[in-house]
Amino acid sequence: MPVRLTGYGLLVVVPASLLLMPLTAGCTGSSRSGAATPGSGTDSRHLTVRATDAACTVTPDSAPSGSLRFTVTNASSSVTEFLLLDQDQLRIVGKVEDLGPGLARDLVVTAAPGAYFSVCKPGLAGVGIRAPFSVSDSGTSLAPAASNADLVNAATTSYAAYVERQTDQLMAGTAEFMAAYLAGRDDQARALYPKARTHWERIETLERFADLDARMDLPEAELAHGELWTGWHRLEKDLWPARARGYQRLSKTDRRLYAEDLAEATEQLQTRARTTRYTTAQIANATKELMEEAATAKVTGRAEYWSRTDLWDLQANLDGARAGYEALRPLVRRQDPNLAAAIDTKMAALQKLLDRQRKGDGFASYDSVSEDGLRQLSDAVNGLSEPLSQLTAASREG
C-alpha cells in the first residue's frame, strides 16, 4: 500500500514505501496479469518470480538487503504459492498464498543479508521447487534480525486476557442491567445500558464473535425481511421509544424473552473468550475495524439510534483499539517506529476531543454535540484510522 506522506503531520515511512519507486521507468510495463514487471536493473530490490508447473524462476537470484518486492506470476496451470525461507529452511520470511493460475501478486519482505531459499509449490503440493536466493549487505540498517517470537507471544497472551476480562465484565454488567429492566425500573436500566455495553463495544470487531454480534448487536435497519430482531438494540428501542412512531412497549413476558436470549448469547461469548487465542493479524484487524466502526456508526449517530449514547460506544471503541494496539506496540515499534509514533499521537488526539464531551460518569448525548464538534471527532477518527490501516502489515509475525 502506498504511503500517505501527509496526514499524520509526520513522515511515516513504512517498509512498503519502496512501492513508490516503481514509478521509475522499469516498472511501468505491464505483464498479462497486470502487475508491474521489473526492468533493466533500475531497481535491484524488485524481483520477478515466474512460477510454472516445472520451474520457479526468480530473477535475479540475489538482491541487496532491505525491503524487497517479489512480483510473483503464476504461469502454471494450477493454484500455486511462493515462499521465501531462511537459511535453515525452517522459518518463513514471507509468502504469497493461493495464487490462481494466470494471476500475479506482490510479496514485500524486509530481508537482512544472508542466504535464503525460494520455493514455489505448484498445486500446493509437496516440498515444492526450491532454489537458493542470496541477500548481500547493502549497508541499509534493518530492524534487528532477532526473532519476534517473544513479542508475538506477549502480544497474543495479553490481548486474550484483555478480551476475557471484557467478557467477564460484560456478563456482570448485563446481569445488573437486566435486573433493573425486568423489574420495570426503566430509569435505572437506561443508566446501566451504555455502561454494560462498553465492554462489548471494546471487542465487537473480533471475527471470532461475528455470529454473536448479529444476535446481540444488530441495529433494526440491518434486519432482513421477516427476520427476528434480538439483542441490545431491541431493548434499547423499548427503553427509549421517543423516536419511534406508534411504538408498542414490550410486554413483561416479551421483555423476559429478549433478555434471556441476550443473556444466553453473552454467556456463549464468555465461554468462547476463555478458550480463544488471537493471531497478531487478527488483533491488528480487530483494532483497525474498531475505528472503522467508530467512523461509520458512532460518529454518525447510527449505532445508538434510540438512546443517543453513541459517544459511550465511541469511547469504548477507542479503548478497545488502544488495548489491541498496546498489545502489538512492541512489535510495531521494532518493525516500524514511525508508525508507532503516529498511532500514539493520533490516539491521544482523539481521546482529548472525546474528553471534552464527558458528562457525569459518562458522555453527552449524541444530539447535544454541535456540528462542529462532530466534524472534529470525525476528523480525529479518520486521522487515527489512516495509520491504523498499516497496522496489519507492520505487526507481521515473520
Place this chain on the structure above:
Amino acid sequence: MRRRLAPAGQPPPTTADSAALLKPDRESGGTARAVSRRGLLGAGVGAASLGAAFAGGMGLGRSNTTSGTEAPPVPLQYPFYGEHQAGISTPAQDRLHFAAFDVTTSSKAELGALLKNWTSAAARLTQGLPAGVVGPTSGDYDAPPDDTGEAIGLPPAGLTLTFGFGPSLFEADRFGLESRRPASLQQLPHFPGDLLDPRRSGGDLCVQACSDDPQIAMHAVRNLARIGFGTVSLRWTQFGFGRTSSTASGQVTPRNLFGLKDGTANIKSDEPTYLNDHVWVKRTPDPAKAWLVGGSYLVARRINMNIETWDRQSLREQERVTGRSKAEGAPMSGGTEFSEPDFNLTGRSGEPLIADDSHVRLAHPDQNSGIRMLRRGYNFVDGNDPLGRLDAGLFFITFVTDPVTHFIPMQARLSQHDGLHKYLQHTASAVFAVPPGVAEGEFVGQALFA
C-alpha cells in the same frame, strides 16, 4: 454494532502490494466506440470529438466538419424510434443525467399530451436537433426561444432518452390505471442496511438521459422538465459522471469508485438470447398488461460508497470481497478478465479462492438460478457530507425482465451476505416500468394514454 457481515477473513502475515495500481491502465477516452447495434452510426467518435465540433462551428450538430482531407468524424447518434427504447442495450455512454418526476395534474388527457410532447422533443434532441421546432435563437422576438440553447454547436454525443412509469402512477384514484398495473411493478421491499432518503426515491415518471457529453444530457433533462411544467414537477435528479458498465463487447471495461473493473460479466448488446431472457418483458396472456411487452423494468439504487474506509483496506481484503483481482478484473480463481470464474477451486486452507461472501460469487448466475441482469450504472459524487467525507458512490441502474425474479432475490442476498456490502450504504431506490420503443407517429406510453 457492525453491519451484520462477517469481516475479512484473517490475512496471513504477508501483504500483497498494489504495484499494479500504479500502472496507467485505464485506456484513454479516445478509443473507437463500438458501432451502434442498429448499425446506424458511431465510428471512431469519442468525447474528444467535442472540441472538433466547436472548432468546426457545427450548427446544432446536424452537419459534420469538412476541414481536412481525412473522412470527417461522424457524430455519434442513435435512432430514437425502434422496437425497444434506446438507452438500454445501447453501448453505455459516459455520462448520465437521471430525472424522476411527480405528476401534478389529475387529468389523464393532460398527462397523455405531455408524453406526446416529450416524445417529439426526445426524437429531436437525440438527433441533435433543438427541443422545439423553432430553435434556441429564432422565432418571435417577443417570445422565449423553445430550446434553452446550451447545446448550440454540440453534437448529440450518443444521447439517448429512456422513459419509465413508476408504480405510484398506477395507484387507485389517479388515472384509472389500476387494472393496467403489472403485478411486478411494486415499490421494492426494505433490504438490510437500507437508509433510504424518500426525497431521492420513487417517482411517477422517469427520464434517463445518457450521452458522452454531460452538457447534452443535462440539456435534454432541462428541456423536458421545462415542457412538463404545470403537468409534472421534478422530484429528484442524479448526475453520473462515469459509466460503470460496458454493454457492448468492444467497450473497454470501466472502473467504479472502488477502483474495480465493473461490467465484465454484464449482458452485452450483441447477446440477443440474454436480452430476450433477462431484459425484455415477455409476452403475457393478459391484454391489460400487454402494453409493457418488449419493454423492461428499470431499477435504480443510489449506493453510497464508504470510500474512506475502503481506501484503508488491504489489497487482500479488497480483492477478497470482490472475488476478482483489482489489476485485471480476473476472477480470483485465475485466468484473465473474461475467464470464467471457477467457484470450486480451493486454496491451502480448503477455502475457495473466490470467497463465499465475495460479490462476484453471490451475484453470479450460477448462484442465482441462472439469473442475469443488464447493469448500466454510473459513478457519482455529490459534494461531501457534514463530516467531511465525499458523498460518492455508484448510481446503480439495471434493466430486467421482472424485478421480482431478477432483482429482489439477488439484492436480498447481497444485502445480507456480500462482503462488499460492508462498505456500501443504499441511500435511494426507485423502480420504473419502461415501455417498449415507439414507431414514428406514436408516442411513449401510447397504449396507456391514447
